[in-house]
Amino acid sequence: MTLINVRDLLSFPQGDNATDTVINNIHFNLTTLNFWNYTYYSNGTLSNGSWCFLVDNPYTPVSVLSNGTFLNSTWCYVAIQPIGDRARAGIGFAVAFALSLIFIFVNLKKHGELHLPAEKRFYPIGRRWQWYWGIFVCAAALIGLFTGIDVDRYRVVELPLVLNVFFWFLLQMGVMALVWESVRHWGSWMERQFIDPNPFVLHQTDKRGMFELWLPIWFYFWLWLNFFLVIPRNWGAIELQRSPDQTVENAIPAATDGRFKAGTFCLFVCWCTIVVSLWHSILHYEPRNRGLFNRIIGFLGYMPFRFTLMLPLSLAVVGYQGLCAWDFALSPLNAKTNLLAMYLGGYAPTFLILLIQIIAGFLRPNEDRELQRQRRDRGQALDQELGLVRKPAWWRRANGDLPPGSMRDRIMRNVREVGGGRPTARNIETLAEQRAAEAESEAPGRNNSVIEMNEIQRTNSIRSNVPRSTPAPPPYTPYGGKSGQRRSERTMEVAADLLFPSANTGASTNRGRNTEANSDQPRRPGTSERSSSTVSGMSTSGNPQQIRSMLDV
Template sequence: MVRYEVFDARDLLSFPDGDNSTDTVFGGIHFNLTTLKHWNYTYYSNGTLSNNSKCYLTYEPYQPVLLYTNGSFINATKCYSAVDPIGVRGYVGIGFAAVFGIALMLTLTTLAKHGKMYLPKEKRFYPIGRRWQWYWGCFVCACALISLFTNIDVDRYHVQELPIIVTSFFWFLICQGTVALVWESVRHWGSWQERQFVDPNPFVYRTDDRRSKVEFYLPLWVYFWIWMNFFLVVPRSWTFVEMQRSPEQTLAKTIPTATGARFKAGAFCLVIASLTIVYSLRHSIYHYKPRNRGIFNRTWGFIKAIPMRFVLTIPLCLALVAYQVLISFDWTFSVMRYGGIVPVIFAWGYGPPLLILFVQIIYGFASPNEDKALIAQRRQRGEVIDQELGIVKKPAWWRRVRGEHLYTLRDKITQNVNEVGGKRGLKARFEDEEREPPLGGDLVTRSNNNTIEMNSLSHNPRVDRAGVGNLSSMGESRRYTGKSDRRHNERVVEDASGVIFPNNAEAERQAQRERWIHEISQDGPPSYSDTDRGRSTRHDGSNNAQRNDSTDTTDSTAAPPQQVRSMLDV
């Protein structure tokens, strides 16, 4: 690939004088000046020799040894080589890169902690919503590592090339990722507050009110401005950054582009996104925190409701955006400047993202997983409800003492069935109750409903509880041996009413039931007969009915029509 060098005319120098008019000297070595001019080599003020396709260093100890007549050098060092020692910017970059590497590992740990699910997925609260802040944290760490490791070669390159471009490119990605990180942390905090309200009561908040619409459109609004910053800054030619080979070239080509309109507009986009983060925090506090009356109380309540990590991360995010705004107007403090002010570049350019990451990491280790926190809240609500109902749960050792921990599923089902009334079905138990004799006496049939035996209730504790224990006789009674307290009380009331009112309603209900059964048995279509269907039968000596082979249907048409008595006959 042919590289075309771009130098300003004011960077050109005349060749050093040699022994004669066709001789020049570089680093104590003589070269043929006629050959150099023939191949269009030019000597520049930064100590390089270039013909717009090849560039070589001319100062000791990197000067060429020999020049051939075809324009090629022996033992020459190209301009785009890391030949200088690591400077202050490189050493500071190594330290920051190591700290960002630690932050990356810790961020992955917190992502594993908070991203794990202990409850089923909910359509209203997706699991990825709480993971986005950690994803953006990993993105910021990755971009910072690339930017800082390539930053080492910025000082080592005598002629700037790819390292300073990569460093500047990924620094702008760090800004975008940091704003997105802070935004996701604030947005998810509001979502977590809402989830704690919705979990005990899913209908506490509407899904079509102004609050929900604002929370739907705010992410779109924020990411729109972040992506606008990306499209204004990133997709462009970045060769202007390496045009710092001389002061004249820097003033003519690098500074006008680095402080151009696109960088200013991109910084303005991040300002809008940062202000939206502040509004989102205010929106969440307004809807999910207690409200106060009065300007002073409302302001103080708003300050107390702000989580401590947002008190730190939001100002740091605003400081980072302010630095991008500053370098879009003033080249002196720019991160793209070769030989720039190192304390400002790292303290203001790389410091806020690093501090935001560690604030997030401390929060991640200090706070529990949200699913676990929600499970604990549900357990606390259950304990409060049990206390209100007077339910006391048995200790954990209770099941082991009773041997219930060894029960199989079949044993548990059998135990539950026995607790609700035995193995037989409900209908069968009702039939048994209908056939049972009265308490304390012999079997009495339904036709003897009016017969009263005075000894039938003499030892009936249920009737004693009903207040008729002194009576020695009653009407028809049925013993109830089940475990249902409701049916037990109903039988007591029926027995008592049968004693107080001999002509009780039970006999009337039984008579009405028998009348219904009789009517149902009489209702319906007539019994089947061959003569009704137009068939004739003949009986032989063996008393077996045989079908007639005649096709005569006179009897069928002469028979009276069938009368439909109810819809069941149709």
């Protein structure tokens, strides 16, 4: 087993006398060192469990006081060493994750924009979650890798190692969530395309819809269970790698305990959930195949190519975390771990998943744009079936048929056509005056008191056949009784006289009947008399009816 440091205990060098010791040509009081329980280690440090000082050149203290204070001393837990291979590889991966973060922001803007009204069934944030998790992964990788630089620079293992592995575990969780959101959203996008021609073809309360409702809850339950098993713990035991005894007694048991192993199992359940979600989407939104062999081929054929690469890589993430829970020599929790295994198993799969996601994001169009294109294609196909030929967009512009720029423009156009102000005081009166002038020009000999309709007159019963040569009846007076039915009848009679003035003079008044009886032409039966004739009761010699607008009333 590879250990972190070989820190053998050393005896203090012999000095001038029994109470003196010489370290790097500096004399120290041995009695004081023994009184404060200082121990001399082969890595050039003096420590009593609470305090630790460097004693090799050029960090050797000049002296020690009787109270155990060292003069011109250097604390053990400072970054004084040059960067090593672990730091160099970490800087390279950090630069790669930083570049990935830039492209993730570009893809977030591209795929997060809305070009169609937001739908309650498909929230805009659903398509953005995969990019949010990508940002989280890059942030965790950058913090962990840059703090991992000090793992090599610290002579004594301390906080940098804990920060490095802490954010590495968050990185593993984030990349699993990223793969999950990519697969889940792909299924949501397939559903959206499936129901766009017919929104009622799939119900949200059926087995399929309820399965898609509970599956994310199931996934995040196991993901957060992994978080609570791994993250909240006493990380101080991981720092105890300052001697072989400390490593064996403290670091290795803490790094390979049951909680890390159970966390790996939870992460594997998350990976299985991702596969089930992908299978569910292909089953319901892609053509079905018969037979087990054909279904397997169809599953691989309908699955997007990026998922063909991302699923094995995410399984490698789970596998390496499980390997670290059983083998401390390959774990990033080991300060002197196998760097090839650490970066190839711990960081390379995550970076490749981000790279695949970024490339796929650049190749795929915005979903709203793609949905608009599909709708145009369906509309063109329907037009071809119906034999319709749509004119191009420039045709309307060339003919001046431009739609108004906004709803305000439409309202202003309608106002200009109809006119503003009080409708009964401005435009209606103007229209009435114009019609009165037209009526005077058409019949110069008519009485000027008649504008364009007959005067409102009191009418007699149309059943009266007694000829009378009485003068024109007096103007109509409103009904003053309390009978609502009678008032309605009177109103209907007045409205009929106003709308059909020529009919009033020909057949519905006694005056018209007297004129018709005294004429030389044979009398035709009235409209109230029985007749087998199918013609109108109006005389053919009368003037045609002129239907007036209700605005004249």
